[in-house]
Amino acid sequence: MAHQFSTSYLADSIALLRYYKALADRAMAQVSDEDLAREIDPETNSVAIIVKHMAGNMRSRWTDFLTSDGEKPDRHRDSEFEAAPETRAEVLRMWEAGWECVFRALEELADADLSRRITIRTEPHSVMQAINRQVAHYSYHVGQIVLLCKHFKGGDWQTLTVPRRRSAEFNRKVADGEASQR
Numbered sequence: 001m002a003h004q005f006s007t008s009y010l011a012d013s014i015a016l017l018r019y020y021k022a023l024a025d026r027a028m029a030q031v032s033d034e035d036l037a038r039e040i041d042p043e044t045n046s047v048a049i050i051v052k053h054m055a056g057n058m059r060s061r062w063t064d065f066l067t068s069d070g071e072k073p074d075r076h077r078d079s080e081f082e083a084a085p086e087t088r089a090e091v092l093r094m095w096e097a098g099w100e101c102v103f104r105a106l107e108e109l110a111d112a113d114l115s116r117r118i119t120i121r122t123e124p125h126s127v128m129q130a131i132n133r134q135v136a137h138y139s140y141h142v143g144q145i146v147l148l149c150k151h152f153k154g155g156d157w158q159t160l161t162v163p164r165r166r167s168a169e170f171n172r173k174v175a176d177g178e179a180s181q182r
Contacts, residue, residue, distance in 0.1 A: 055098030
């Protein structure tokens with residue numbers, strides 16, 4: 001993703017979320033179907049479970065975003081960490097459906113909406129606070145997805161950002177307009 005200068009909080013938030021989604025998309029594309037469901041130990045979630053949790057959170061937070069509490073009564077958060085989706089197709093269906101909720105809600109907002117009051121778990125948030133909360137939450141889990149996928153792929157991993165020991169080359173490409181800074 002090429003970095004675009006912006007003074008719009010909403011435009012930048014949407015671009016940042018699209019960037020994080022793309023990182024996870026590219027990471028998940030590198031691993032096998034089995035690796036999506038693999039846990040590295042009994043206390044660590046698989047990529048599939050992380051996706052299931054994120055999708056549940058996204059649906060809950062962004063459906064009727066301005067008019068209902070962000071923790072929907074039909075969400076059962078604890079169950080998001082049980083019974084991983086069994087196929088790549090199911091993982092990706094959940095993933096895309098969750099992100100569709102995010103982007104649909106955000107793209108309907110205007111700058112004037114940023115100071116509106118919403119609730120998450122009955123706590124008041126400005127729209128801007130709610131967006132910040134979710135950017136932080138999703139980037140945290142995308143980092144987990146990337147780390148797990150990189151671990152499973154090992155030496156065959158194709159880097160998603162600046163390659164190790166190649167910062168100078170990367171910076172030259174950025175300066176020449178051949179690579180993205182973000």
